[in-house]
Amino acid sequence: MTSAEPLHRWLAQRRLTAATFPYAAVVDAYQRHGKHFVPDEWTRLLAAARDRLTEGSGAQGRRLNAFLAVALDKADGRYDYRTYLALSLLPLPDIGDAPAPAARLLAHRDRLHVHLLTDLIRFELTAANDTAPLPQLRPEPARAAKRIRHALRAAMPALRRLSLIAPAVGGDPDAMAWQAVAAVEVDTTAEERLALRVSMLPVSTIHDEWMFIRVLQTFEVTFALLAVDLRAVVAAVRAGHLHLAATRMSAAAALLRDSAPLWSVTATLQPEAFHRFRPYTEGASAIQSRHYKLVESLCRTPDASRRDSPAYLSTPDVRALILRGQASVDDALDALAPANAAGHAQPALATAMAEFTVALRRWRRTHYRLALRMLGTDQTGTGYTQGIPYLARACAEPVFRCRSHTNPSAKDDR
Secondary structure: OOOOHHHHHHHOOOOOOHHHOOHHHHHHHHHHHOHHHOOHHHHHHHHHHHHHOOOOOHHHHHHHHHHHHHHOHHHHOOOOHHHHOOHHHOOOOOOOOOOOOHHHHHHHHHHHHHHHHHHHHHHHHOOOOOOOOOOEOOOOHHHHHHHHHHHHHHHHHHHHHOOOOOOOOOOOHHHHHHHHHHHHHHOOOHHHHHHHHHOOOOOOOEOHHHHHHHHHHHHHHHHHHHHHHHHHHHHHHHOOOHHHHHHHHHHHHHHHHHOOHHHHHHOOOOHHHHHHHHHHHOOOOHHHOHHHHHHHHHHOOOOHHHHOOHHHHOOHHHHHHHHOOOOOHHHHHHOOOHHHHOOOOHHHHHHHHHHHHHHHHHHHHHHHHHHHHHHOOOOOOOOOOOOHHHHHHHHOOOOOOOHHHOOOOOOOOO
16 A cells, blocks of 8 residues: 655645645555545545645646645545546646747647657556556557557657657557657656646556546647637638638648547557446546537537537536637638638638538547447436437537538538
């Protein structure tokens, strides 16, 4: 059993400082027991830490407060999708951030993307070690090898953009995987290592939950950047810069296509493993994904029936933005002056919007098919949703309202 002595010693100090908090000991305990099963001693000590901590300002204080909120979510009755994935502990892009060049934003996303995926690869490569966390229901070697291969494929576009790994054809898959892990590790800062460490607080000790969390976090990183991209598209259209809007929209479509191999990683989830840890995730569901709802609502302002349904009631901050008049791409195009609307850049933007539509519809359908395979048709979702029927309806939601803005000749893969 992991000893709580480091946390006792920290609490015994006269003045508690975030800089000396024993993250390693706490994370080890949560990974050894699973958040749902962590001994009461740990939650009592962490609650005492939160009560006594006065250093709330500064990056270290904010991170510790965020970590304690995530670690104590079940004890506090605040557990949900965002605390399950520890999203507050990851440096995600945000639509509220100051505008930045698209290349810089993509590089920021790519770094976090490869950190998450190479952490997953490293975990799978070292899982045979008897001391590795989450020891229950280790997958058979063939499944683990497939998982590593798909994770490497999902990471490769970002690895290449970051010049962290050279294109490779053939070769030993394990050697390539270790090469990717090593290339990212040598380029990772202490701050980034800590973010990775504290953002893995599984609810169980089932091996596959590590993969499940990392893949969902990686999807969130991509959708966070897509939301920033779409906000930039809205601004560009409003300013009449349709070429810029088309370029940014096309880049968003390409990024969404790049994320497709993540579904292949998810498909390696063992059904027995999923059904073993799933009950302990009750209350956390992807319906609560703020970033996905931002992307959806920035494409097309949802109809009142969807806005007032569980889809957006589960993300009240996004719903509030809509009610306050958040503009979507459709809204910005509707407001174009006739002269601009007929401009020569319009076909390029229409094509880019069609590309994004195809990519998002494919993403939705793949999610639906995988959930159907794992859950069947008679189980509800983990966030008190209708599960499969909800996803089926979500697949049918239009991406953009104004069909005249999209390229009718572009085929989606229905």
